[in-house]
Amino acid sequence: MRGVTMKLKRLMLAVALGGTLCAPALAEDRGRVEPLLDPRILLGGLITEGDVSLLFAHLRAAMLAAAEGREPPPLPEALDQRLEAVGGELHLRGLLAGLALSQVMERAARDAVRELAPPPRSGD
Numbered sequence: 001m002r003g004v005t006m007k008l009k010r011l012m013l014a015v016a017l018g019g020t021l022c023a024p025a026l027a028e029d030r031g032r033v034e035p036l037l038d039p040r041i042l043l044g045g046l047i048t049e050g051d052v053s054l055l056f057a058h059l060r061a062a063m064l065a066a067a068e069g070r071e072p073p074p075l076p077e078a079l080d081q082r083l084e085a086v087g088g089e090l091h092l093r094g095l096l097a098g099l100a101l102s103q104v105m106e107r108a109a110r111d112a113v114r115e116l117a118p119p120p121r122s123g124d
Contacts, residue, residue, distance in 0.1 A: 041093075042090075042093055042094070042097065043090075046086050046089055046090065047086065051079075051082050051086075054076060054078055054079040054082065055079060057076075058073070058075060058076055058079055061073050
């Protein structure tokens with residue numbers, strides 16, 4: 001469970017940093033890049049109201065156990081399964097966004113290299 005959470009955090013951080021650092025260089029492709037970084041696109045449809053209910057039921061049970069000096073209950077299997085499924089889908093969505101961003105960055109880098117290339121010599 002903890003490993004999945006850390007992976008999700010790293011993935012979301014990588015996507016956010018990639019978008020932030022690439023944004024200035026990708027100004028002309030902004031219309032195609034921004035939708036990929038929209039949280040509604042990255043996260044939309046992944047988490048359901050049922051997932052929220054499972055999570056908060058577990059949090060309440062953990063708080064009650066802590067108040068009584070007991071160990072918190074283990075993560076319910078249904079919540080663990082949902083976290084795994086959400087993690088897998090986030091991984092896939094992040095990968096697709098990263099691939100699209102890399103294509104845009106490659107095009108921007110190629111354009112920059114062309115602009116910086118010395119002009120062809122005349123008479124050669």
